[in-house]
Amino acid sequence: MVPVVLDWAVGNQRCNEAKKNLTSFACKANSHCYDFDNGPGYRCNCSQGYEGNPYSPNGCSDIDECVISSPSPCNITCQNLPGTYNCSCPEGYEGDGRTDGSGCSPIPNSNNIPPLIKIALGISIGVSVLLLGGSWLYCGFRQRNIINLREKFFQQNGGIMLQQQLSMREGSVQYAKIFTAEDLEKATNNYHESRILGQGGQGTVYKGVLADTTVVAIKKAKVAEQSQSQIEQFINEVIILSQVNHRNVVKLLGCCLETQVPLLVYEFITNGTLYDHIHTVGGTTSMSWENRLRIATETAAALSYLHSAASTPIIHRDVKSTNILLDDNYVAKVSDFGSSRLIPMDQTQLTTLVQGTLGYLDPEYFQTSQLTERSDVYSFGVVLVELLTSKKAISFDRPEAERNLAMYFISAMKEDCLFEIVDEQVINDAKADQLKEVASLTNRCLRVKGDERPTMKEVAMELEGLRMMEKNSWLNDKKNLEETQYLLGDQLSNAYGGGTSMSNSTAYDSIANNAMTPFHSGR
Structure with missing residues (x-):
């Protein structure tokens, strides 16, 4: 106890x-x-x-003081530590954070953003940086792939070969320019459909505006596999055509080889095609006979130049009214050389895959696959018939016998029914003799055998002769003859027989053989 x-x-x-x-x-x-x-x-x-x-x-x-202590030793945030604990204040506050101390109080002039919002902002910024970085990397890889692809196409399409050819011709005045794909994309607003000028079997033509404000026509061919020989021929054609300098041939300005198929850049012609002007929607046209004859003469002169005056003869191979462009003054411009072929100097014909437009295609070429300069003559003959009749080369709206315009014309000539198929305005404007001369020339152009057709040079000379006769027809007019007598005296008048006109054959021979300078008004 x-x-x-x-x-x-x-x-x-x-x-x-x-x-x-x-x-x-x-x-x-x-x-x-x-x-x-x-x-x-x-x-x-x-x-x-x-x-x-x-x-x-x-x-x-x-x-663990943060758990066992009640109330909590901290105002807001309590962190347990070995043997002790720690109190802290959030961003924007100051103090020791203890309940038995100074606690937490806002810092003057600070933005008190709640922690959750700050976390959300941080995550958003991080994600945005990642997305931007990823996009930048993707665009960089994509741009690099585009550059590599363009370089590949440039080599495949003969770009190096063309550069070598151009470097050899640096001293020449005329040469082709090599455009970049980016240049032409900007010029056509990335080939927007509103820039389309026309579409055909060879491809699509776009209107483009270059960086120097030059308006051009850009031909984008359809995708097709090309052999090495075809590439070499294309480069050769670009070089040749870029040097063609004729007022009635659309000028080739250059090309772009950085696309799957090469793009060709031509001068822009403003007034549409001959087809548009003679085959209007309403079926009537206001084109005068004088303009028709002049357009025919200019087109024939251009084709004659290509056949015989160019450094290497060129067969157009697709002569038709839609490939004859007109400028603001109705001056003819032969265009679209996508089907054209160069003729070596030691050859007169080529064996090729038949290509052309229904209604204009040379029947001999169609049967034999032998392409010659006379094939262009036949196609031009069909254009002459269009100018005479204002009818389309092929029309399934007409009776069966009249569907093929060339065959219909030949038949009318055989039956001496020329004036039944000629356009009414042409009959009113032209003289009968002159119409017969043009119709006769047209008939010869449309002969089945190529050897029986005239050359393009002969056609051009004859049309020029007929046109000069038309321009100088005032000599056959009595009133103009009297005026001539008054101005030049009786001697000149008597030389022509006092009002007797020269015969057609004499006038033509004079022009053909002596390269007669055209007369102009005596005034």
């Missing part, structure tokens, strides 16, 4: 001596040693912030 107090200590050593022998030292982790105050030995106690048995093998364990 007497109270008992147990007073004890570990060993007989003080703390300093006991710590030297770690194997026998009784104070374990997270504890501290203190000397026994009632004799020898020492005791152990858990360090501040820890609890448990300091003598157990694992020692004392940490106290």
